[in-house]
Amino acid sequence: MSTYHSNSMQAFFPSEDGNSEERQQFMSLIEQLIVGVDELKNPNGVNLLGEKDRSPSFYSDLIADSAIPNESTAQEEVNTHLLKLLHNHPYHSKYFLTNILPMASTPGILGMITAFLVNGNNLWDVYGPAGAEAEVRVISMMSKLVGYDPLQSGGYTTWGGQGAIFTGLRLAIAKFVPDAPRKGVPRNLYAFCSESAHYSLFKSMEATGLGSDNLIRIRTNADSSMDTEDLRQKMEQVIAEGGIPIYVVATTGTTDAMGIDDVQLIRQTAIEVSYAHGLQRPHIHADSALGGFFAFFREYDFDANELNFLPQVLHALQQIQSRMQYLSLADTLCFDFQKLGQTPYSTSLFLVKNALDLKLIDLAEEETPYVGHRGYGDYHTGYTLECSRMASSISIYSALLAFGVKGYQRLLAQFVEVNLAFREELRLEIPEAVIVNDENPAIMTLFRIYPDRRNDFQKELSGQCYLAEIEETNRLNEELFDVLGKQRDIMFFGDTKKHLVVPTMEGNQISLYAAKLFVISPYTQVEHVKEIVSYLKQNIEPLFHSHADTLQPIGG
Numbered sequence: 114m115s116t117y118h119s120n121s122m123q124a125f126f127p128s129e130d131g132n133s134e135e136r137q138q139f140m141s142l143i144e145q146l147i148v149g150v151d152e153l154k155n156p157n158g159v160n161l162l163g164e165k166d167r168s169p170s171f172y173s174d175l176i177a178d179s180a181i182p183n184e185s186t187a188q189e190e191v192n193t194h195l196l197k198l199l200h201n202h203p204y205h206s207k208y209f210l211t212n213i214l215p216m217a218s219t220p221g222i223l224g225m226i227t228a229f230l231v232n233g234n235n236l237w238d239v240y241g242p243a244g245a246e247a248e249v250r251v252i253s254m255m256s257k258l259v260g261y262d263p264l265q266s267g268g269y270t271t272w273g274g275q276g277a278i279f280t281g282l283r284l285a286i287a288k289f290v291p292d293a294p295r296k297g298v299p300r301n302l303y304a305f306c307s308e309s310a311h312y313s314l315f316k317s318m319e320a321t322g323l324g325s326d327n328l329i330r331i332r333t334n335a336d337s338s339m340d341t342e343d344l345r346q347k348m349e350q351v352i353a354e355g356g357i358p359i360y361v362v363a364t365t366g367t368t369d370a371m372g373i374d375d376v377q378l379i380r381q382t383a384i385e386v387s388y389a390h391g392l393q394r395p396h397i398h399a400d401s402a403l404g405g406f407f408a409f410f411r412e413y414d415f416d417a418n419e420l421n422f423l424p425q426v427l428h429a430l431q432q433i434q435s436r437m438q439y440l441s442l443a444d445t446l447c448f449d450f451q452k453l454g455q456t457p458y459s460t461s462l463f464l465v466k467n468a469l470d471l472k473l474i475d476l477a478e479e480e481t482p483y484v485g486h487r488g489y490g491d492y493h494t495g496y497t498l499e500c501s502r503m504a505s506s507i508s509i510y511s512a513l514l515a516f517g518v519k520g521y522q523r524l525l526a527q528f529v530e531v532n533l534a535f536r537e538e539l540r541l542e543i544p545e546a547v548i549v550n551d552e553n554p555a556i557m558t559l560f561r562i563y564p565d566r567r568n569d570f571q572k573e574l575s576g577q578c579y580l581a582e583i584e585e586t587n588r589l590n591e592e593l594f595d596v597l598g599k600q601r602d603i604m605f606f607g608d609t610k611k612h613l614v615v616p617t618m619e620g621n622q623i624s625l626y627a628a629k630l631f632v633i634s635p636y637t638q639v640e641h642v643k644e645i646v647s648y649l650k651q652n653i654e655p656l657f658h659s660h661a662d663t664l665q666p667i668g669g
């Protein structure tokens with residue numbers, strides 16, 4: 114593919130010496146991709162242009178058709194295949210309103226490219242010095258942001274908010290049972306999180322061998338935050354039955370509704386119950402994967418309001434910040450930069466208040482014959498579950514430098530402002546769509562419709578609805594999910610089948626379904642809100658009619 118190499122195999126690689134001919138060639142290949150995507154862009158829809166015939170046999174056809182080509186292929190041609198993958202792909206236009214699925218920012222992408230250009234292994238600073246340096250820097254930056262002591266704290270980049278929750282649990286086990294990493298995990302250890310927590314902990318319980326039956330779900334309040342009285346009772350109950358509470362996950366920003374657990378109260382409750390029984394306190398992980406980014410407002414002077422946020426936006430930000438203020442009381446935290454940090458997948462940062470905790474799960478010298486524990490090299494991440502690691506910290510570093518505190522403040526404030534405008538317009542234009550996370554100022558809105566345009570939300574919350582009624586309402590909302598989901602190339606909304614678990618008249622428990630608007634694209638502006646709500650109205654209105662038609666008339 115290149116004439117600049119003495120050996121044709123070298124043409125597959127960037128140059129050794131930095132010559133300009135090969136640079137131009139590399140640049141033109143990258144340009145081909147960028148131009149190709151630009152040509153597919155379609156700001157008036159959600160998906161990129163291009164054909165994608167997703168017939169029922171789509172995946173089986175792929176299996177039948179795919180094989181490694183025998184001959185090499187020119188990269189220009191490979192690029193055309195790559196671009197075809199992107200045909201009809203969801204893209205973060207102003208109508209991309211579905212979930213916490215952000216666009217990768219330019220600084221984030223450039224940071225990734227920087228890492229790829231040297232392809233260091235972040236396992237050890239002898240192999241990946243750039244990644245190690247960036248990792249130490251971003252851990253210090255984020256520690257200072259949340260109020261951890263950067264000289265005591267530690268952490269690393271990992272596979273998602275889930276990876277952070279998982280290692281939080283590994284730390285909890287090792288703190289309570291120091292020989293568990295060698296002897297295995299006793300069966301009487303218990304973890305706790307709210308009903309609105311992410312399912313990551315459920316998965317982690319399975320993977321550590323504790324089993325998900327040892328995960329105790331705590332009731333939530335109407336604002337989706339953990340009911341700490343229920344935490345107290347359930348911890349007491351576990352201890353009474355011979356169990357040991359080792360891990361409490363406080364969700365600081367639930368994925369669906371932005372409920373924010375009170376980390377201080379959870380910590381205090383956990384301490385009181387444990388100490389009363391002569392136990393050490395559980396490890397507290399604040400699952401701040403999503404919401405933690407509001408820590409960018411920790412030092413914002415809300416009175417001076419330097420960035421001139423509108424009064425309602427300022428009020429919302431202040432409310433979020435006040436609920437987030439105790440993040441630094443948690444033993445471990447997570448920042449999913451691939452969420453509100455605006456970097457590509459996967460760039461999650463796991464932060465540990467006391468870096469010495471990581472020693473509990475580190476590898477011993479005799480277990481690492483290839484790397485680390487040498488007279489050279491000072492940074493070896495033997496405590497991560499991964500061995501080789503990508504240097505995703507470089508992308509995080511790039512984004513933090515480029516956006517700066519004020520850049521993140523402006524962007525988050527924009528998301529909040531658009532969401533507030535959406536709620537206002539929804540209340541005005543579609544009053545029968547009940548906002549069910551109204552107590553949480555946030556960047557998303559959950560709304561639920563009821564048969565006959567009722568508003569049963571308060572009745573549902575207080576346990577005054579029959580199971581059949583709630584099921585019927587859930588079905589109506591599921592119809593709305595289907596209608597919106599089928600047209601997601603016009604506007605892409607989200608939905609959830611687990612907003613709040615409520616009691617029924619019969620004494621059962623049931624989850625509420627709700628449709629969701631998530632402000633996540635930088636291209637969604639307040640001026641687009643009217644159009645978005647009117648689109649929703651067009652789609653909700655017929656549902657009420659068709660639902661009324663399906664009801665059996667009395668005596669008919």
Ligand SMILES: *Cc1c(COP(=O)(O)O)cnc(C)c1O
Nearest residue numbers: 273274275311313368400402403
């Ligand atoms: C997204 C999310 C997770 C899972 O994070 P991944 O990066 O997808 O692994 C966990 N907890 C919360 C609160 C989240 O929002």
